[in-house]
Amino acid sequence: xxxxxxxxxxxxxxxxxxxxxxxxxxxxxxxxxxxxxxxxxxxxxxxxxxxxxxxxxxxxxxxxxxxxxxxxxxxxxxxxxxxxxxxxxxxxxxxxxxxxxxxxxxxxxxxxxxxxxxxxxxxxxxxxxxxxxxxxxxxxxxxxxxxxxxxxxxxxxxxxxxxxxxxxxxxxxxxxxxxxxxxxxxxxxxxxxxxxxxxxxxxxxxxxxxxxxxxxxxxxxxxxxxxxxxxxxxxxxxxxxxxxxxxxxxxxxxxxxxxxxxxxxxxxxxxxxxxxxxxxxxxxxxxxxxxxxxxxxxxxxxxxxxxxxxxxxxxxxxxxxxxxxxxxxxxxxxxxxxxxxxxxxxxxxxxxxxxxxxxxxxxxxxxxxxxxxxxxxxxxxxxxxxxxxxxxxxxxxxxxxxxxxxxxxxxxxxxxxxxxxxxxxxxxxxxxxxxxxxxxxxxxxxxxxxxxxxxxxxxxxxxxxxxxxxxxxxxxxxxxxxxxxxxxxxxxxxxxxxxxxxxxxxxxxxx
Amino acid sequence: xxxxxxxxxxxxxxxxxxxxxxxxxxxxxxxxxxxxxxxxxxxxxxxxxxxxxxxxxxxxxxxxxxxxxxxxxxxxxxxxxxxxxxxxxxxxxxxxxxxxxxxxxxxxxxxxxxxxxxxxxxxxxxxxxxxxxxxxxxxxxxxxxxxxxxxxxxxxxxxxxxxxxxxxxxxxxxxxxxxxxxxxxxxxxxxxxxxxxxxxxxxxxxxxxxxxxxxxxxxxxxxxxxxxxxxxxxxxxxxxxxxxxxxxxxxxxxxxxxxxxxxxxxxxxxxxxxxxxxxxxxxxxxxxxxxxxxxxxxxxxxxxxxxxxxxxxxxxxxxxxx
Numbered sequence: 012x013x014x015x016x017x018x019x020x021x022x023x024x025x026x027x028x029x030x031x032x033x034x035x036x037x038x039x040x041x042x043x044x045x046x047x048x049x050x051x052x053x054x055x056x057x058x059x060x061x062x063x064x065x066x067x068x069x070x071x072x073x074x075x076x077x078x079x080x081x082x083x084x085x086x087x088x089x090x091x092x093x094x095x096x097x098x099x100x101x102x103x104x105x106x107x108x109x110x111x112x113x114x115x116x117x118x119x120x121x122x123x124x125x126x127x128x129x130x131x132x133x134x135x136x137x138x139x140x141x142x143x144x145x146x147x148x149x150x151x152x153x154x155x156x157x158x159x160x161x162x163x164x165x166x167x168x169x170x171x172x173x174x175x176x177x178x179x180x181x182x183x184x185x186x187x188x189x190x191x192x193x194x195x196x197x198x199x200x201x202x203x204x205x206x207x208x209x210x211x212x213x214x215x216x217x218x219x220x221x222x223x224x225x226x227x228x229x230x231x232x233x234x235x236x237x238x239x240x241x242x243x244x245x246x247x248x249x250x251x252x253x254x255x256x257x258x259x260x261x262x263x264x265x266x267x268x269x270x271x272x273x274x275x276x277x278x279x280x281x282x283x284x285x286x287x288x289x290x291x292x293x294x295x296x297x298x299x300x301x302x303x304x305x306x307x308x309x310x311x312x313x314x315x316x317x318x319x320x321x322x323x324x325x326x327x328x329x330x331x332x333x334x335x336x337x338x339x340x341x342x343x344x345x346x347x348x349x350x351x352x353x354x355x356x357x358x359x360x361x362x363x364x365x366x367x368x369x370x371x372x373x374x375x376x377x378x379x380x381x382x383x384x385x386x387x388x389x390x391x392x393x394x395x396x397x398x399x400x401x402x403x404x405x406x407x408x409x410x411x412x413x414x415x416x417x418x419x420x421x422x423x424x425x426x427x428x429x430x431x432x433x434x435x436x437x438x439x440x441x442x443x444x445x446x447x448x449x450x451x452x453x454x455x456x457x458x459x460x461x462x463x464x465x466x467x468x469x470x471x472x473x474x475x476x477x478x479x480x481x482x483x484x485x486x487x488x489x490x491x492x493x494x495x496x497x498x499x500x501x502x503x504x505x506x507x508x509x510x511x512x513x514x515x516x517x518x519x520x521x522x
Numbered sequence: 523x524x525x526x527x528x529x530x531x532x533x534x535x536x537x538x539x540x541x542x543x544x545x546x547x548x549x550x551x552x553x554x555x556x557x558x559x560x561x562x563x564x565x566x567x568x569x570x571x572x573x574x575x576x577x578x579x580x581x582x583x584x585x586x587x588x589x590x591x592x593x594x595x596x597x598x599x600x601x602x603x604x605x606x607x608x609x610x611x612x613x614x615x616x617x618x619x620x621x622x623x624x625x626x627x628x629x630x631x632x633x634x635x636x637x638x639x640x641x642x643x644x645x646x647x648x649x650x651x652x653x654x655x656x657x658x659x660x661x662x663x664x665x666x667x668x669x670x671x672x673x674x675x676x677x678x679x680x681x682x683x684x685x686x687x688x689x690x691x692x693x694x695x696x697x698x699x700x701x702x703x704x705x706x707x708x709x710x711x712x713x714x715x716x717x718x719x720x721x722x723x724x725x726x727x728x729x730x731x732x733x734x735x736x737x738x739x740x741x742x743x744x745x746x747x748x749x750x751x752x753x754x755x756x757x758x759x760x761x762x763x764x765x766x767x768x769x770x771x772x773x774x775x776x777x778x779x780x781x782x783x784x785x786x787x788x789x790x791x792x793x794x795x796x797x798x799x800x801x802x803x804x805x806x807x808x809x810x811x812x813x814x815x816x817x818x819x820x821x822x823x824x825x826x827x828x829x830x831x832x833x834x835x836x837x838x839x840x841x842x843x844x
Contacts, residue, residue, distance in 0.1 A: 345541060348540065394639060394642070394643045394646070396588075396646055396650055397646075397647060397650030397651065397652055398650065447652060503545065504541050505539070505541050505542040505545050505546055506529070506539065506541060506542075507529050507532055507533075507537075507539040507541075507542075508539055508540055508541065511532070511537075511539045511540065512526040512527050512528070512529065512532070513524060513525075513526055513527075513735075514735055514798075514799075514802075515527055515532055515537050515735075515801065515802060516525045516526060516527045516735070517732060517735060517736060517737050517802050518527055518531075518532065518535055518537060518801070518802060518805065518807075
């Protein structure tokens with residue numbers, strides 16, 4: 012039988028070499044960069060089409076976004092089991108079409124695309140011909156036409172050119188509750204605000220069309236399409252946002268489709284919905300490109316985190332960092348010898364710090380734990396049973412968090428709102444432990460252990476939020492295997508802890 | 523400037539660090555399944571009496587459930603002094619020593635008076651597992667007060683001094699007396715500020731004293747000079763400690779022993795994870811002693827012989843001056 016030390020050595024060595032090997036392989040053969048370089052915000056947009064089938068065959072058509080609107084589509088894929096699937100091209104662009112004879116249950120289809128912004132000018136669309144619509148408008152009953160005319164003339168008087176006309180118009184629609192003309196127009200067009208605005212513009216002879224797209228927000232689920240208006244001012248197309256009457260393309264707005272035609276049509280179904288889940292990864296461009304090129308050739312890439320659905324990717328982004336934090340804790344405890352209250356409490360604090368940012372987080376933590384300790388001192392006079400006492404501390408902690416959040420919001424300190432990211436139960440137990448420590452061994456020990464925990468947490472936070480660490484863990488998850496090997500080795504470390512060099516300092520006298 | 527010692531000199535002194543202790547000593551020689559024999563102080567007491575025929579402090583009673591507290595408090599009213607401990611306490615936490623009465627009130631070893639409800643609170647905390655390993659639900663045990671040997675009185679302030687002997691398979695490796703101080707609140711725990719006095723395995727004569735990792739020459743509260751300390755009943759005490767490995771089936775343990783005025787050495791408790799500060803108090807490393815102990819163990823099976831050889835080989839040169 013091999014000595015356990017040797018065995019661990021072999022196992023750990025194998026793990027370390029395996030992890031590093033796969034990493035190197037991916038880096039050398041597949042060209043994934045080891046160091047983060049030129050970074051791009053790559054958005055993964057997962058579009059989810061849901062509907063409830065009614066009678067008869069089902070045909071779902073989803074108009075696909077095009078590359079030309081300042082965004083580049085890296086890759087896209089589709090999924091829906093049991094449906095026939097084609098991509099149809101026509102003069103309106105390309106559409107994904109799912110068809111099936113008979114559908115029984117509410118069904119979901121996915122279209123996932125990875126896109127990144129290509130800075131540069133927006134392509135200007137062709138002049139649309141709004142003639143048909145204008146003709147249609149002219150056939151309106153006279154009272155409606157008069158309303159349109161009256162409204163448009165009113166705005167014309169107040170505006171100097173087409174752009175200011177549009178601004179005024181959008182503002183008028185934003186405050187439409189008291190404006191009887193707008194109410195009348197809305198009632199007569201039946202088709203919602205955007206449509207009404209567009210009709211007014213057409214009536215005023217200003218070419219306009221809607222732009223449908225997605226306001227990108229990292230981690231956002233169930234985002235829906237938003238609508239902008241693109242208006243021709245005589246020489247250029249200008250984008251207006253009807254939601255706040257501002258002009259210009261909002262930041263992080265992904266243009267899906269220009270024009271009036273619906274993005275999603277479902278035949279043979281009802282209650283159809285189109286929702287998006289969004290995740291932002293900062294990725295080196297080279298990674299993306301080589302992944303795109305080679306994902307079909309190499310199985311390794313097919314098994315990377317990128318193969319997962321987007322929501323899980325987002326979760327893994329954080330999850331993959333935890334082992335690194337664990338390594339920090341193991342190292343600090345075994346090699347340095349810092350005592351922490353609770354073995355892995357520092358990791359949880361560090362995770363919270365990632366959400367809150369360092370200084371705000373530390374301030375929040377100290378505030379909540381400090382006030383919690385103070386209240387806990389009172390509770391200890393009440394002579395409660397332990398479980399009830401900890402439960403009371405949990406409630407007190409939540410109340411404290413609420414108070415901090417509300418106060419800071421009222422004061423306009425938005426960062427403090429992130430206090431909610433601290434794990435409540437952990438905070439409560441920290442308070443309880445610290446309080447006992449205080450009673451049993453005095454404030455000094457509280458400072459030592461609390462300070463130890465916090466410094467390990469801060470260190471873990473610094474490591475986790477490091478750009479390189481984030482890049483490596485996410486792109487080379489096999490490094491976790493290496494990490495496992497290192498931790499196994501540390502588990503067999505029998506050398507002195509750094510703190511013991513101080514602890515045994517008095518031994519010198521003997522030499 | 524923080525004064526440090528180099529790893530090289532620590533190694534040459536044979537000092538055992540925490541990691542080495544956990545892996546090389548405890549992990550290797552102490553079987554996990556036998557831990558409960560020492561973690562559960564009632565079990566320790568039981569096997570000490572039944573298997574080892576070792577004297578232990580008298581057990582007044584055990585509280586397991588909350589409802590038992592009231593009747594138990596009534597019982598305590600009859601007593602002048604007692605010690606309440608968590609059965610599975612760790613690190614000396616949760617030990618309440620009452621040394622006398624003042625009317626309805628109890629007097630703690632520190633002189634502070636407490637009342638019924640303080641004791642009730644302490645017991646409920648104990649039962650909830652506040653002081654116990656891993657925070658598990660626990661029981662509270664109440665023991666008789668130790669009437670400790672008067673020759674040691676001046677070395678301890680407001681508390682009972684106990685003698686920690688680290689034994690490895692019947693070979694006593696190292697010993698120290700732990701003297702309570704005002705700072706340690708009458709507790710004999712080094713990390714709470716008690717003084718550790720290293721003792722010569724052969725004679726029980728003091729070698730060196732340490733408080734909070736710093737060498738001291740006299741007791742900070744009583745002023746007693748440690749170099750004059752010599753623990754009585756030494757041979758009996760070492761013999762008692764050495765028998766504990768056999769009794770528990772644990773290879774490497776720390777035996778905490780008190781000297782009672784009438785009964786002599788008594789086993790207070792056993793510890794499967796004895797601390798390392800004893801090395802500073804002895805100004806010697808456990809590693810070297812462990813190696814010698816291995817030789818002794820390989821040489822003989824006879825418990826008495828192992829002890830004798832340990833005494834011969836671990837005997838100190840004349841005590842150090844400060």
